[in-house]
Amino acid sequence: MGWRKKTSLYLQFGNTRIETPAINAVLKYPLELLGELVFSRFGAELPIRFDFLDTMGGENLSLQVHPDKEYIKKQFGMDYTQEESYYLLDAEDEAVVYLGLKDGVEAADLLAALRQAENGDAPFDADRFMHTHKAKKHDHFLIPSGTVHCSGAGSMVLEVSLSAYIFTFKLWDWGRLGLDGKPRPVHIHHGEKVINWNRSEKWVRENLVNHFELLEETDLHTKERTGLYGTEQIVTERDWFTDYVDYDNSEKTVNMLNLVAGEKVVVESIDNTFEPFEVHYVETFVIPAQIEKFRIRNIGNSEKVAILRARIQ
Known part of the structure; x- marks a missing residue:
């Protein structure tokens, strides 16, 4: 789900x-x-969405940007925009994430190169303009609106995002053709108006790449906040544990979770509110707001498992 x-x-x-x-x-x-x-x-x-972006043995996804709240409200009448993050479930040795612009990139040069590519005059030189980050399993990249980005080839990404999914402005699709034999459409006329030109290499490294915060640590359990940039509404936490973890949902909000490491777990009600159910590796499940306490127990052959939990802040 x-x-x-x-x-x-x-x-x-x-x-x-x-x-x-x-x-x-x-x-x-x-x-x-x-x-x-x-x-x-x-x-x-349901404002939270988990998607799989599978480029293992494949190609880069389209280079894109999402609008900020002001632009999406003015142009499309939406009250919220697409904010997202990439959680790496797996990655090949050479996998990268394109995130942010290289230092010193001029807006006029980037836009001119994108328009040349759109017209078929020359391929877009992504390596000239885009900063790439080495991607490995369990990395987490935050992608606030206005940040030019895409998932590179050779990775399996769990994309965590707000559900305003129709407002993605594609800037370059690597020269791929549609079923009609023509270049796939892009949206530079929108994208140029929402690119945040301050999202350069240093800023992205310091604010958006593996911005983990340790919340709790014992011999059996480690809890980290793995994602929440200041303008984003989704907070994500990761629990690594060997036996079980009890979750507190006293704020009574919807939870979306995924088993990002380990064979299988069972989700149990602490107060017998619901019947227990099993969850297997990379399956997503939802805990409704009315469930205030629940337990997740490791029941597989994995010594340790990990759950990624997303909520609206």
């Missing part, structure tokens, strides 16, 4: 299974699922 437009619920009634769009559960039980804070801010929308 995580992308409401493409996710289904399967309901079993005896021998009959019914499929319905997952958004119907949100519309039916918005407060129980989302909580009062999230519902008041986003309405009956």
Whole structure:
């Protein structure tokens, strides 16, 4: 679960299974699922999305940028924009993430090169303009709006984002063609208006790359805050543990989680609110706002497991 437009619920009634769009559960039980804070801010929308971006043995994804809140409100009437982060589930030896501009890049030069590429005059020289960061398993890259970025070839990314997914402005698609044989469309006319030109190498390294904060550490459990830039609304935490972790959701907000390391876990109610269920490696699951306490227990063959948890701040 995580992308409401493409996710289904399967309901079993005896021998009959019914499929319905997952958004119907949100519309039916918005407060129980989302909580009062999230519902008041986003309405009956599940605002957190987990996606897989798989470029293992493949190519770079399109170079892109997301609009800031002012631009998306003015141009499209949306109250929130797409803020995201890349959590690396796996990476080949040469994998990189394109994130931010190289120091000294001039806006006029970058935009001229993008327009030349769009017109087919010359390929866009990404290595001249874009800063690349070596990517390895369990790295976490924050991507606030206005930051030019893309996932490079040779990686498996868990993308954590707000769900305003239709407002991605593509700048360059590496010369790839669409099914019609023509270059895939890009959106430079929008993108040039929202690029944050201050997101250069040093700033990105200091603010967006593996910005981990240790919250708790024992012999059996380590809790870290792995992602939250100042303008973003999603906070992510990672729990590494050998046995189990008890989670406090007393703020009564929707939680989206993924088993990012380890074979399998079981999710249990501490107060018998719901039946336990198993989660396997890289499966995503949702804990509704009405569940104030829950436990996740390591039940597989892995000595240690890791859970990535995302919530709205």
